[in-house]
Amino acid sequence: QVFGCMRKEGLEVTILSTCPVADYKTQESTLTLPSPFLKALKTKEFKEQVCCPLLEQPNIVRDLPAAVLSYCQVWQIPAVLYQCYTDVIKLDTVTIEAFKPLLSSKILKSLVKDVSESTKILKKLLTTNETHSNIYI
Numbered sequence: 001q002v003f004g005c006m007r008k009e010g011l012e013v014t015i016l017s018t019c020p021v022a023d024y025k026t027q028e029s030t031l032t033l034p035s036p037f038l039k040a041l042k043t044k045e046f047k048e049q050v051c052c053p054l055l056e057q058p059n060i061v062r063d064l065p066a067a068v069l070s071y072c073q074v075w076q077i078p079a080v081l082y083q084c085y086t087d088v089i090k091l092d093t094v095t096i097e098a099f100k101p102l103l104s105s106k107i108l109k110s111l112v113k114d115v116s117e118s119t120k121i122l123k124k125l126l127t128t129n130e131t132h133s134n135i136y137i
Contacts, residue, residue, distance in 0.1 A: 003071060003075075008075060008077055011077050011078075012046075012077075012078045012079070012107055013068065013072050013077055013078070013079035013080070014079070014080055014082070014102075014105075014107055014108065015065050015068050015069060015079065015080070015081040015082065016082050016084070016099060016102075017061070017064075017065040017081060017082070017083050017084065018036075018083070018084045018085075018086055018091065018095060019062075019083060019084075019085060019086075020085070020086065020087070020089075021033060021035045021036070021037075021085040021086060021087045023059075023085070024039075024059060024085045025056075025058050025059050026056075033085075035085065035086055035087040036084050036085060036086035036087070036088075036094065036095045036098040037052075037084070037085055037098065038051070038052035038053075038082055038083065038084050038085075038098055038099070038101070039052060039053060039054065039055040039056075039059070039082075039083050039085065040052050040053070040054050040055060040080055040081065040082055040083070041054065041055045041061060041069060041080070041081045041083065042054075042079065042080040042081070043069065043072050043073045043076075043077065043078060043079045043080075044073070045072075045076050045077065045078040045079075046078040046079055046080050047078065048078075048080075048105070048106055048107075050080055050082075051082070051101045051102050051104070051105055052082065052101065055083060061081060061083060065081050065083070068081075069081045082099065082102060084098045084099060086098070
């Protein structure tokens with residue numbers, strides 16, 4: 001529905017997603033992998049260099065990130081998905097920091113004012129969200 005309201009000319013899509021490191025398929029033990037880590041998947045129209053290694057087979061992407069990337073592939077929209085594999089259930093600053101290399105990418109560079117302040121801002125944002133998401137018994 002979102003894409004139905006947008007012009008497709010000149011559009012470039014970046015998708016950020018997280019999933020458990022246990023979903024990552026590799027011949028080596030996932031216990032030895034540095035968590036969190038990023039992998040990328042892109043449409044054939046996406047010509048820029050990705051900021052991390054590409055996702056290897058037989059790994060798959062699911063749910064909304066997969067739907068958005070598939071839509072972009074079918075409609076020939078340049079798109080890249082950055083999948084962060086993490087060992088935590090709740091989003092934390094360490095997981096978000098894994099996305100930090102993307103701040104230097106062409107498409108996201110214009111959105112960032114000061115990369116050095118990003119860690120402080122993220123911690124403040126997550127602390128605020130934690131206070132709103134607590135359940136009191």
